Amino acid sequence: MPHLLELNASNNELTTYFLFKPPKNLKEVDFSYNQIPKMQDLSAYQSLTKLLLDFNNIEEIRGLEKCHSLTHLSLSHNRLIAIAGLENLPIKILNLSFNQIEKISGLDSLKTLQKLDLSSNEITSLEGLEEHDLLETINLEDNQIAELRELDYIEDLPLLRVLNLLKNPIQEQTGYWLFVIFKLLQLTELDLKKISVEEKVAAVNKYDPPPEVVAAEDHMAQVMYSVLQPHRIFDSTLPSLDTPYPMLVLVGPLACGKRELTHKICRQFNNFFRYGPCHTTRAAYFGEDNRLDYYFVSQEAFDKMVNTGKFIATYKYSGYYYGLGRDTVESIAREGLATCVHLEIEGVRSLKNTYFKPRYILLVPTNKEVYEGHLRRKGLFSRSEIEEAVSRVDMYIKISQDFPGYFDAVINTDELDEAFTELSFLVKAYLGLEPPAPSDSVQDLNSRAGAGSRIRLLEEQRLSPGRVITGTTWSSSVNEFLDSSAKNYPGGISDRFAAQLSSVEEASLQRRHSAARRALSEKAPGAYVQLFQRDLAVTPAPSSSRQQLLEPTINISLLSDGRNITQDQSFPLTNPESRKSKLKKAIKGCRESGPASGRFVTSAGASAAGVSVRTPVPRACITKEAKAEHQDPRRAENGVDRGKEAEFPSDNLQRRHSKSKAESSLVPPLINRPGSHSRPVLPPIPSGRMTTNP
Known part of the structure; x- marks a missing residue:
């Protein structure tokens, strides 16, 4: 039969095969369910595309070196103890289930492999499956895979869609289902079950949530824990129902100068601002003092404060936790002062979810080489910390550019003295202590900034608070900074928004600005006094x-x-x-x-x-x-x-x-709280009640 294409000799008692002159065009052969003890040389069958040898007694794979057309090989239910003899074959479907294989090896050259079945073996590791970019299906049911870290070997397979890990010790690991989905987001089926979109979202939110999700979860946690505590009126909510409690937040990467500038601002404007140290679980760097720069606490103490609702916002950076304490802000508010703090971007995201409406000023170095040298000279940070800090510079600038108005102003900190001058002028304008000088033009920063991190100014000679501020070149952006309701959109967009404000809204904004300025400059009675001492x-x-x-x-x-x-x-x-x-x-x-x-x-x-x-x-x-x-x-x-x-x-x-x-x-004002002069009145005695003298 010289033209034979398919041969099915399964379910017999054959102990050998191909003891006849082979047809030249034979493509598919099935010798399963026989008693074949070993494989023979199939060099003459170069057109063979499918070979089935299931349910035999084969102990070694051999004789396939010249089968350059073989794409489907099945050797399940045999006595194989290793994978070998498959080098440089164009196999797409490989079935080696129900054998005694302990390691996945010998598959490195199978670059066209698409479906792999290694179920019911003794495999303990997934090493050997990496770099198979065409692999779509992996069946590893009933093996000895126990650790979640084994998933790292197949994490980067771009086309992997189906994975079966049933009857493996790995299923007993905590959070197994969502973790596997998170590590292999490309999967559509896991353990013979379809993966839903909701499960993928839940997996990402649990193991690598977006920054906005982290901030929202942090805010919900702080609200929940604070609600469980005895309720009280916070001093930071008392000044006015129309004007939020004033806060100034300096944001920037590691050691960019925000700590020094925060202390300088609080010293210069000590009648208006007080520095609010955050709590942190990291150890103090050289030169940092407890209660002056941070409250350095243990992880146990930090967790206890979280559970008792002591924080307004918390965040995690570089493996350590930070938190802005409620008592810290309230103690400053009781003095009639505004709070000034410095945070990383993670803390800003959490704080933006609260009812506080601070002013956010981004402090960012534009010359990354100078910034990296500055971090190295400090000698306080490891190489990984320095690399992370430098990489976050572009992240801060990208946030400022992609989300106009996210920061109320951006200041270049390549020179701290110039940065302090600009920040001081900005704070004066914010407090109404010094009217901003009109500027006819705005100096371009492209000549000063590095080639890799240039920040452009707004068109029409308007400086956006989402851009860098240099020198004393100020424009109408100061008014935008002073307006708590202004969204700092570029150019014409901001003008269209401003044109939509009604007269009532304009009056409300002006009233809020004037009241806040009078209170901070001590030209008016304290807002707390006004609440209880009314004429x-x-x-x-x-x-x-x-x-x-x-x-x-x-x-x-x-x-x-x-x-x-x-x-x-x-x-x-x-x-x-x-x-x-x-x-x-x-x-x-x-x-x-x-x-x-x-x-x-x-x-x-x-x-x-x-x-x-x-x-x-x-x-x-x-x-x-x-x-x-x-x-x-x-x-x-x-x-x-x-x-x-x-x-x-x-x-x-x-x-x-x-x-x-x-x-x-x-008329003399009431100096005590309402009802403080009232006396308790006994309830009336019912008529007809008998009373006796003592």
Whole structure:
């Protein structure tokens, strides 16, 4: 049969094969399920493309050296102990399952291999599978692979889509499923199960999350742990509902000068800023002091602070953890000062998720060679740390260029003295201490920056806060920096956004800027004081809820005989007749003078109707006798009905209230918190209750 193409001699009791003159064009041969003990020389079968020798007694692969057309070879269920004799063959499908193979070797020259089945062997390592770029399917079920690190050998296979590791000890490793998916993101099927997109996203977010995901998870963790703590009002939230707590954040790569510039700014503007040291788990470098540069704590102490909600934001850099402490910011806020800190970009991402709205200034060296030499001369960092720091310079610049407005300003730190001058001028403009000088032109930095890291300025002679600031060449970008709501988009985009602001928004921005500047320059009372020390003359009408909060109220209780008694918070009960006459005289005299003190009594008519009407009683006009009586509470007599003491018509309320506004300068402010003058009132005694004398 000279034209025979396929031969199937399976399921017999053959002990040898090809003991006849071979047809020249024979392509596919099946000798499976026989008793063949060894392979023969197949040099004469150069057209052979498929050879099946499954379920035999073969112990060694040989005789295939000249089969240059062989693409499919199957030797499952034999007695093979090693892979050999397959050099330089164009095999695409190789099945060596159910043998006694311990190592994956002898496959280096099989560059066209696409499907490999090594299931049910004794393989312990995946070494030998690397560099098979065409490999699509690997079946390693029922082997002895135990370590997740073995996946490194097949991590870079670009076309790998199907992997089977069932019945291997590796499946017992913690996080096995997501880790394998993360290491081999190109997979579509693992352990005979399809991989979903959601599982791939979960794997990436767990083992190598994007920076934004890391920051979001950090923020959620801090919020969760802080909510579990006893609630309290933070000082950093008190200054104003319209203006966020002022913070200045200097951002930059390792040892770029941000620590030195932070301390200099805090020393120069010590009436406005205070430095807030972060907590860190790394050891102190030479020249760093605890509590001055950082709070150096152990990993256990840091974890405890995280679990107790002590941090606003945390991040990890170079294997160490850093955290901006809540108590650090609050202690500075209690002093009425703004917080100044320095962070890496990871900390900025976390802080941007909080309700704080700091000013972010990027400090970046543009000459990487000078920067690298500076790091080497310090002698504090390893080679890997220096290489990482230098590589992050381009990352910082790319963020500034790709995300306009991410940083409010960028300053070149090749020369720290010039950088401090620029930073100082910027802070002055921010605080409103010195108006920015108009600039007719902006100097180009391309001549100063290195060839590999040039930063261009904005067109139309406008300096974007996302670009480098040099010298004193300032433009309208200062106004953009001062505007907390401005998005620093290039040129015309920013103008279109600015044109959309309504008059109300413009007024709100101006009000916020002026209030913040007055507070920081100590030209106005502290924002904390303004919350609790309000002038009663400018408060709303007595019926408003805010006045009820800020002004002391009248306590009405019920005596044992069922009569109502109205007790003023300032004046204890006295003899009814003398008390009534003295109060009438005092109020009659004060009608002419007018200033209200914020003390109120309740009219009888209003009490009878069940409505609480509070009438201002001028404290400045209280007679000496009433004051003496107020100082001697022993003269008070219990059981007196004072419901008819004050009978003022309701129209006098508005007249006196408006009059008190006109003469508000005579009104003493409340210096304590609302309700601090109130006294506890016992609940009424039920009628008919039996009482006995002691």
